[in-house]
Amino acid sequence: MSKPSDHTKSSPSQSAKVRAQKRGRWAEALTALVLRLSGHRILARNFKTQVGEIDVIAKRGSVLCFIEVKARADAAQAAAAIGARQRQRIQRAAELYLCQNPAFQTCDVRFDVALVTGPLHLTLVRDAWRPG
Template sequence: MVGSGKAPDEKWRDERRARDRRGRRAEWLAALALRLHGYRILAKREKSPLGEIDLIAVRGHRVAFVEVKQRATLEAAEAAITPAQRARIRRAASLWLSRNPAFQAHDLGFDIVFLVGWRWPQHLENAL
Protein backbone atom coordinates (compact mmCIF):
# COMPACT_ATOMS: atom_id res chain seq x y z
CA MET A 1 0.00 0.00 0.00
CA VAL A 2 1.42 3.35 -1.07
CA GLY A 3 0.65 6.37 1.10
CA SER A 4 1.73 9.95 1.39
CA GLY A 5 4.08 9.08 4.21
CA LYS A 6 2.33 11.43 6.62
CA ALA A 7 0.63 10.48 9.83
CA PRO A 8 -3.13 11.18 10.02
CA ASP A 9 -2.66 14.01 12.53
CA GLU A 10 -0.07 15.63 10.26
CA LYS A 11 -2.46 15.44 7.29
CA TRP A 12 -5.16 17.02 9.44
CA ARG A 13 -2.79 19.89 10.39
CA ASP A 14 -1.87 20.43 6.72
CA GLU A 15 -5.56 20.57 5.74
CA ARG A 16 -6.29 22.94 8.62
CA ARG A 17 -3.46 25.28 7.54
CA ALA A 18 -4.72 25.22 3.95
CA ARG A 19 -8.28 26.11 5.10
CA ASP A 20 -6.89 28.90 7.26
CA ARG A 21 -4.91 30.33 4.31
CA ARG A 22 -8.00 30.20 2.06
CA GLY A 23 -10.06 31.92 4.77
CA ARG A 24 -7.52 34.69 5.24
CA ARG A 25 -7.33 35.20 1.47
CA ALA A 26 -11.13 35.37 1.24
CA GLU A 27 -11.28 37.91 4.07
CA TRP A 28 -8.53 39.98 2.43
CA LEU A 29 -10.44 40.04 -0.88
CA ALA A 30 -13.69 40.90 0.92
CA ALA A 31 -11.96 43.76 2.75
CA LEU A 32 -10.53 45.03 -0.55
CA ALA A 33 -13.99 44.97 -2.16
CA LEU A 34 -15.49 46.84 0.79
CA ARG A 35 -12.71 49.46 0.70
CA LEU A 36 -13.35 50.01 -3.00
CA HIS A 37 -17.00 50.68 -2.10
CA GLY A 38 -16.05 53.36 0.42
CA TYR A 39 -15.85 51.34 3.63
CA ARG A 40 -13.09 51.74 6.20
CA ILE A 41 -12.09 48.47 7.87
CA LEU A 42 -12.15 48.80 11.65
CA ALA A 43 -11.30 45.20 12.55
CA LYS A 44 -10.50 41.83 11.00
CA ARG A 45 -11.17 38.51 12.68
CA GLU A 46 -12.50 40.23 15.79
CA LYS A 47 -12.63 37.56 18.48
CA SER A 48 -14.56 37.69 21.72
CA PRO A 49 -15.86 35.14 24.21
CA LEU A 50 -19.20 35.36 22.37
CA GLY A 51 -17.90 34.63 18.87
CA GLU A 52 -15.83 35.91 15.97
CA ILE A 53 -16.70 38.59 13.44
CA ASP A 54 -14.80 38.32 10.15
CA LEU A 55 -14.81 42.05 9.33
CA ILE A 56 -16.10 45.20 10.96
CA ALA A 57 -16.34 48.14 8.59
CA VAL A 58 -17.76 51.64 8.63
CA ARG A 59 -19.02 53.87 5.85
CA GLY A 60 -20.60 57.17 6.73
CA HIS A 61 -22.85 56.63 9.72
CA ARG A 62 -23.20 52.84 9.22
CA VAL A 63 -21.21 50.12 10.94
CA ALA A 64 -21.27 46.75 9.15
CA PHE A 65 -20.53 43.45 10.85
CA VAL A 66 -19.52 41.25 7.95
CA GLU A 67 -19.43 37.48 7.59
CA VAL A 68 -17.27 36.22 4.71
CA LYS A 69 -18.05 32.91 3.00
CA GLN A 70 -16.03 31.33 0.22
CA ARG A 71 -17.51 28.27 -1.45
CA ALA A 72 -17.62 26.61 -4.86
CA THR A 73 -21.21 27.70 -5.48
CA LEU A 74 -23.48 30.49 -4.26
CA GLU A 75 -25.92 27.89 -2.93
CA ALA A 76 -23.18 26.26 -0.85
CA ALA A 77 -22.10 29.66 0.50
CA GLU A 78 -25.67 30.55 1.47
CA ALA A 79 -26.17 27.15 3.11
CA ALA A 80 -23.00 27.64 5.18
CA ILE A 81 -24.63 30.42 7.21
CA THR A 82 -26.65 28.83 9.99
CA PRO A 83 -29.14 30.44 12.39
CA ALA A 84 -26.75 29.67 15.26
CA GLN A 85 -23.95 31.49 13.44
CA ARG A 86 -26.19 34.51 12.83
CA ALA A 87 -27.05 34.65 16.53
CA ARG A 88 -23.38 34.30 17.53
CA ILE A 89 -22.37 37.18 15.24
CA ARG A 90 -25.13 39.40 16.65
CA ARG A 91 -24.03 38.66 20.24
CA ALA A 92 -20.39 39.35 19.37
CA ALA A 93 -21.43 42.61 17.64
CA SER A 94 -23.34 43.69 20.73
CA LEU A 95 -20.26 43.10 22.88
CA TRP A 96 -18.04 44.96 20.39
CA LEU A 97 -20.40 47.94 20.44
CA SER A 98 -20.37 48.00 24.24
CA ARG A 99 -16.56 48.16 24.10
CA ASN A 100 -16.56 50.83 21.34
CA PRO A 101 -19.07 53.47 22.47
CA ALA A 102 -18.08 55.89 19.69
CA PHE A 103 -20.03 53.68 17.27
CA GLN A 104 -23.14 53.06 19.37
CA ALA A 105 -25.12 55.84 17.66
CA HIS A 106 -24.30 54.52 14.17
CA ASP A 107 -26.74 52.57 12.04
CA LEU A 108 -25.96 48.86 12.23
CA GLY A 109 -25.72 46.40 9.39
CA PHE A 110 -25.16 42.66 9.42
CA ASP A 111 -23.72 41.94 6.00
CA ILE A 112 -22.39 38.96 4.07
CA VAL A 113 -19.68 38.86 1.43
CA PHE A 114 -19.75 35.76 -0.77
CA LEU A 115 -16.72 34.66 -2.76
CA VAL A 116 -17.68 32.13 -5.40
CA GLY A 117 -15.18 30.80 -7.89
CA TRP A 118 -13.15 33.48 -9.64
CA ARG A 119 -15.91 36.10 -9.51
CA TRP A 120 -15.64 39.44 -7.78
CA PRO A 121 -16.86 39.30 -4.13
CA GLN A 122 -20.63 39.79 -3.79
CA HIS A 123 -21.58 42.10 -0.89
CA LEU A 124 -25.10 41.76 0.49
CA GLU A 125 -26.13 44.41 2.99
CA ASN A 126 -28.33 43.43 5.93
CA ALA A 127 -28.38 39.79 4.85
CA LEU A 128 -27.60 38.26 8.25
Protein backbone atom coordinates in the same frame (compact mmCIF):
# COMPACT_ATOMS: atom_id res chain seq x y z
CA MET B 1 20.84 13.59 5.39
CA SER B 2 18.18 12.55 7.85
CA LYS B 3 14.55 11.83 7.02
CA PRO B 4 11.86 13.93 8.66
CA SER B 5 10.18 12.07 11.47
CA ASP B 6 6.68 10.73 11.01
CA HIS B 7 5.18 13.22 13.44
CA THR B 8 6.11 16.17 11.21
CA LYS B 9 4.23 14.83 8.19
CA SER B 10 0.78 16.25 7.72
CA SER B 11 -2.22 14.03 7.19
CA PRO B 12 -4.58 14.60 4.27
CA SER B 13 -7.16 16.09 6.63
CA GLN B 14 -4.60 18.51 8.08
CA SER B 15 -3.55 19.70 4.64
CA ALA B 16 -7.21 20.19 3.68
CA LYS B 17 -7.70 22.20 6.86
CA VAL B 18 -4.64 24.34 6.07
CA ARG B 19 -5.93 24.95 2.53
CA ALA B 20 -9.35 25.94 3.91
CA GLN B 21 -7.73 28.35 6.38
CA LYS B 22 -5.66 29.93 3.60
CA ARG B 23 -8.76 30.22 1.41
CA GLY B 24 -10.61 31.85 4.33
CA ARG B 25 -7.80 34.36 4.97
CA TRP B 26 -7.71 35.19 1.26
CA ALA B 27 -11.50 35.66 1.20
CA GLU B 28 -11.34 38.00 4.21
CA ALA B 29 -8.51 40.03 2.64
CA LEU B 30 -10.41 40.27 -0.66
CA THR B 31 -13.56 41.37 1.19
CA ALA B 32 -11.66 44.06 3.10
CA LEU B 33 -10.10 45.33 -0.14
CA VAL B 34 -13.44 45.48 -1.98
CA LEU B 35 -15.03 47.29 0.96
CA ARG B 36 -12.18 49.82 1.12
CA LEU B 37 -12.46 50.45 -2.62
CA SER B 38 -16.19 51.10 -2.19
CA GLY B 39 -15.61 53.75 0.46
CA HIS B 40 -15.77 51.74 3.70
CA ARG B 41 -13.33 52.21 6.54
CA ILE B 42 -12.19 48.87 7.94
CA LEU B 43 -12.41 49.06 11.73
CA ALA B 44 -11.49 45.47 12.60
CA ARG B 45 -10.75 42.08 11.09
CA ASN B 46 -11.19 38.80 12.94
CA PHE B 47 -12.76 40.42 15.99
CA LYS B 48 -12.82 37.52 18.45
CA THR B 49 -14.72 37.36 21.71
CA GLN B 50 -15.86 34.63 24.05
CA VAL B 51 -19.34 34.85 22.54
CA GLY B 52 -18.44 34.86 18.84
CA GLU B 53 -16.27 36.15 16.06
CA ILE B 54 -16.81 38.76 13.37
CA ASP B 55 -14.71 38.48 10.21
CA VAL B 56 -14.81 42.15 9.16
CA ILE B 57 -16.22 45.27 10.80
CA ALA B 58 -16.48 48.27 8.50
CA LYS B 59 -18.09 51.70 8.52
CA ARG B 60 -19.36 53.84 5.69
CA GLY B 61 -21.11 57.05 6.54
CA SER B 62 -23.39 56.38 9.51
CA VAL B 63 -23.68 52.63 8.80
CA LEU B 64 -21.67 50.14 10.82
CA CYS B 65 -21.39 46.80 8.99
CA PHE B 66 -20.63 43.47 10.60
CA ILE B 67 -19.59 41.16 7.77
CA GLU B 68 -19.38 37.38 7.78
CA VAL B 69 -17.15 36.02 5.01
CA LYS B 70 -17.75 32.59 3.49
CA ALA B 71 -15.54 31.04 0.81
CA ARG B 72 -17.07 28.05 -0.92
CA ALA B 73 -17.24 26.48 -4.37
CA ASP B 74 -20.52 28.26 -5.16
CA ALA B 75 -22.71 30.97 -3.68
CA ALA B 76 -25.45 28.57 -2.58
CA GLN B 77 -22.98 26.53 -0.51
CA ALA B 78 -21.51 29.71 0.96
CA ALA B 79 -24.91 31.12 1.90
CA ALA B 80 -26.02 27.79 3.39
CA ALA B 81 -22.95 27.76 5.63
CA ILE B 82 -24.39 30.54 7.80
CA GLY B 83 -26.91 29.05 10.18
CA ALA B 84 -29.11 30.58 12.86
CA ARG B 85 -26.68 29.77 15.68
CA GLN B 86 -23.81 31.44 13.83
CA ARG B 87 -25.91 34.53 13.19
CA GLN B 88 -26.73 34.68 16.92
CA ARG B 89 -23.03 34.42 17.84
CA ILE B 90 -22.18 37.20 15.40
CA GLN B 91 -24.96 39.38 16.82
CA ARG B 92 -23.70 38.84 20.39
CA ALA B 93 -20.16 39.70 19.29
CA ALA B 94 -21.52 42.82 17.57
CA GLU B 95 -23.27 43.87 20.80
CA LEU B 96 -20.00 43.44 22.67
CA TYR B 97 -18.15 45.47 20.03
CA LEU B 98 -20.66 48.28 20.41
CA CYS B 99 -20.28 48.19 24.21
CA GLN B 100 -16.51 48.42 23.84
CA ASN B 101 -16.76 51.21 21.25
CA PRO B 102 -19.46 53.61 22.46
CA ALA B 103 -18.67 56.12 19.71
CA PHE B 104 -20.37 53.76 17.23
CA GLN B 105 -23.54 53.21 19.26
CA THR B 106 -25.40 55.90 17.32
CA CYS B 107 -24.63 54.24 13.97
CA ASP B 108 -27.15 52.24 12.00
CA VAL B 109 -26.12 48.58 12.26
CA ARG B 110 -26.19 46.16 9.36
CA PHE B 111 -25.24 42.49 9.07
CA ASP B 112 -23.76 41.62 5.69
CA VAL B 113 -22.39 38.44 4.16
CA ALA B 114 -19.53 38.25 1.66
CA LEU B 115 -19.77 35.14 -0.52
CA VAL B 116 -16.41 34.38 -2.15
CA THR B 117 -16.72 31.76 -4.86
CA GLY B 118 -13.46 32.21 -6.75
CA PRO B 119 -10.08 33.88 -6.49
CA LEU B 120 -11.54 37.25 -7.47
CA HIS B 121 -15.29 36.65 -7.34
CA LEU B 122 -17.10 38.19 -4.40
CA THR B 123 -20.80 38.79 -3.90
CA LEU B 124 -21.69 41.13 -1.05
CA VAL B 125 -25.15 40.51 0.38
CA ARG B 126 -26.07 43.70 2.22
CA ASP B 127 -28.48 43.49 5.13
CA ALA B 128 -28.37 39.67 4.93
CA TRP B 129 -30.32 39.35 8.19
CA ARG B 130 -31.75 41.44 10.97
CA PRO B 131 -31.51 40.64 14.65
CA GLY B 132 -34.71 39.31 16.02
